[in-house]
Amino acid sequence: MGILQYTNDGVFDPNAISVTVGSSPIEVAATIGMTPDEMHRNAATAQKKLRELSEVLNKVSPRFGSGRIAFAWLRSEPLSGFGGLTAMQLLKRGKIEELLDFIDSVDAGVHA
DSSP: OGGGGGEETTEEOHHHHHHHHTSOHHHHHHHTTOOHHHHHHTHHHHHHHHHHHHHHHHHHHHHHTSHHHHHHHHHHOOOTTTTTOOHHHHHHTTOHHHHHHHHHHHHTTSOO
């Protein structure tokens, strides 16, 4: 299914993401650094951040075997080379390109 599992009616949907990762829409919003109210007030920013979150989850979910485990990794696992920051912290800081490059390098066997 891929990245489409995180969407509904052509937009990235926190409810669809929450079902896939076994969490709540409130947790999904917190993961991207927004409240549900902020997501409604600033839909363009929310869509950008939800897209970035979906890209990361789509890349790492096959590695972990489930969206739930991928979501837990994203929120809690310190990443080498980023001073112990988690993927979630990198997303919140707008470091999506660096994070995706890191994931690609891990997949290529560069980082252990």
